[in-house]
Structure formats: C-alpha cells, structure tokens
Amino acid sequence: MQPQQEVSAWRPRVAGVVEVFHARFTAHAYPMHVHDAWTLLIVDDGAIRYDLDRHRRGTPGDTVSLLPPQVPHNGSAATPHGFRKRVVYLDTTVLDARFIGAAVDGPDLADPVLRRRVGQLHRVLSAPGDEFEAESRLALIGDRLRTLLRPRLQRAGATAARPGAGLGSGAGLGSGTGLARSLRELLDERAAVGLSLEEAAGLLQAHPAHLVRAFSAAFGIAPHQYLVSRRVSLARRLLLDGRPAAEVAVEAGFYDQSHFTRHFKRVVGTTPGRYARSSASR
Missing domain, CATH: 2.60.120.10 (Jelly Rolls)
Incomplete structure (x- = not known):
C-alpha cells in the first residue's frame, strides 16, 4: 500500500x-x-x-x-x-x-x-x-x-x-559563535544567488572546515541545511504568489527543476507542483 x-x-x-x-x-x-x-x-x-x-x-x-x-x-x-x-x-x-x-x-x-x-x-x-x-x-x-x-x-x-536560545541568539556559545553568525548573515544575503564554501571562507577569513564546524555547533544545523531551508521558504512564498514552478526554481537559487523538486519535497513533504495546485484550488 x-x-x-x-x-x-x-x-x-x-x-x-x-x-x-x-x-x-x-x-x-x-x-x-x-x-x-x-x-x-x-x-x-x-x-x-x-x-x-x-x-x-x-x-x-x-x-x-x-x-x-x-x-x-x-x-x-x-x-x-x-x-x-x-x-x-x-x-x-x-x-x-x-x-x-x-x-x-x-x-x-x-x-x-x-x-x-x-x-x-x-x-x-x-x-x-x-x-x-x-x-x-x-x-x-x-x-x-x-x-x-x-x-x-x-x-x-x-x-x-538566555544566551544560545536557538538560532535567533548565538551569543555565549563559544569562540566560534561570531563567525557562525557572520556566515548565517552571508547565507541570508546570498540564499538565492548562492555562494561556494570556499568563497564564504575567503570573505570571512576562516578555514572552510572551521566554518562548517562553528556553524553546526552554534545553531544545531549544518550550513547547507540552513541554506536549503531559506531557499525553500522563498520558493513557498513565490509559489503562493502564483509563480510557475520552473521560474521559482531559478529565482529561489536551485540548480534546476529536479534539484528544486528533490529538496522541496524533503522539506515540505510534497512536490512544488502539488503544493502550487493546492493553493490555486483555493
């Protein structure tokens, strides 16, 4: 079944x-x-x-x-x-x-x-x-x-x-917290256009592995998971605006339609097409 x-x-x-x-x-x-x-x-x-x-x-x-x-x-x-x-x-x-x-x-x-x-x-x-x-x-x-x-x-x-109460805080979680918050801000700014880990490391003057460890320790989520979440959130807003899924995939920063569908389904539980159709039916 x-x-x-x-x-x-x-x-x-x-x-x-x-x-x-x-x-x-x-x-x-x-x-x-x-x-x-x-x-x-x-x-x-x-x-x-x-x-x-x-x-x-x-x-x-x-x-x-x-x-x-x-x-x-x-x-x-x-x-x-x-x-x-x-x-x-x-x-x-x-x-x-x-x-x-x-x-x-x-x-x-x-x-x-x-x-x-x-x-x-x-x-x-x-x-x-x-x-x-x-x-x-x-x-x-x-x-x-x-x-x-x-x-x-x-x-x-x-x-x-309380310091460290989730992703909204971050103060007091250790020496890497400032770096983690800087990476979060960078991911927020570049969610749609994207950036590589090497580029982020260069901008923040830190080793890539240290960036990943600091972010994960401070916020309880890996940088790539956070970036996907932000892109999916943007995609949901665009789909509810009535935008075609193919356009949304590009605008939200996904590589192609397949990449978009795979991550959207994992986070939301359904495909972008079904999600959009459920909204349109309203």
Whole structure:
C-alpha cells in the first residue's frame, strides 16, 4: 500500500498570516530545517515527534505547538498510521522575537483555550470572505500566547534572553559563535544567488572546515541545511504568489527543476507542483 498524503497550502488575506498549511502524512519525515515565521501547529490525528534546540519534543494530547522562527527542528510521525496536522505560519507582528527563548524552552502548550481558538481560526481561514473574523480570532490567539509565555520571561535568568536560545541568539556559545553568525548573515544575503564554501571562507577569513564546524555547533544545523531551508521558504512564498514552478526554481537559487523538486519535497513533504495546485484550488 502506498503511503497516503494530503496537502493543502494557501496564503489568506489576513494580516500576520504568512501561510496556512494542512497535511496528512503516513511516512514523511522532515529533515532539520528552519522557518522565517512562527509555526503554530495542532495535530488532529496521530502524533508528531521532533527535535528543537537539541531537545526531543512531541505533540501529546490536545497540545498546541509553537515553534519559533530561525530555530532548527525536524519532525516525523510518532504513530504507525502517521498524522494529520494544521499549521498557520505567523509573522512577528503577531508575536515578537522577545518570546523566542520562552518558546524554545517549552514549545508544546497544553492549554484548552488556545487549542480551541486555533481550531476556530483554521475553520475561518478555510472559508474566504471572513477575513475580519479571522483577524479578530488571530488577535485573541496572539494575546493568549503572550499570556502563556510571559511568565517564562520573568523567571530568574530571563529565559527569553538566555544566551544560545536557538538560532535567533548565538551569543555565549563559544569562540566560534561570531563567525557562525557572520556566515548565517552571508547565507541570508546570498540564499538565492548562492555562494561556494570556499568563497564564504575567503570573505570571512576562516578555514572552510572551521566554518562548517562553528556553524553546526552554534545553531544545531549544518550550513547547507540552513541554506536549503531559506531557499525553500522563498520558493513557498513565490509559489503562493502564483509563480510557475520552473521560474521559482531559478529565482529561489536551485540548480534546476529536479534539484528544486528533490529538496522541496524533503522539506515540505510534497512536490512544488502539488503544493502550487493546492493553493490555486483555493
């Protein structure tokens, strides 16, 4: 029997929402990757196990998982029959970067009020025309998230300001951290146009092997995985804009259509064509 897969992705006309992504997977496993936005995740069937900031996490019961932007994570089914999930990706106007450390420390929120509100938001987002209601429900969700996360900011040691809290920080992780952050900035700038490791080493005046080790140690993800993540994130935005997959492959920095499809499917769980068609059907 072939593994079952269902994917639907779209960008609603709701301020603060980058993307809505509904999926059912039985066998897909996400590699380590990052997102530019907050990932607000609920699982309707099955369960997901994932690693975030070098800690094993999961989605037990009726939790809501909040994965911060720029913090590497992976994911796979925790049950034999896979999982069904609904995700809404939110920009930092909904929840700002102060809460990244707090979310890293406890991404799985067992809060019935939040779970109900997120479910209501997805119901509204699935029916175009009720954007005002969606914005209202999103405002309540943002307020609830801040209420749940704020106590962590007040703990001794200021969790949110803890050095090394994921990819968004980096300070205090060792002598190679400054170099790692410089490489990250360079990869961000050159994600689409690309650069070689030798070129990066020359620009940063460091040995290539030292660059790779410093980046991986500081951020928990290899430089090439980070670069692919940034390219896939750009590709998702372009596909949701209605751009043809062949154009997106080139503009997002992939070598050709085959290269694009292979990496996109590994990170997203479906091909660029199916992803684009699911958006167009909306």
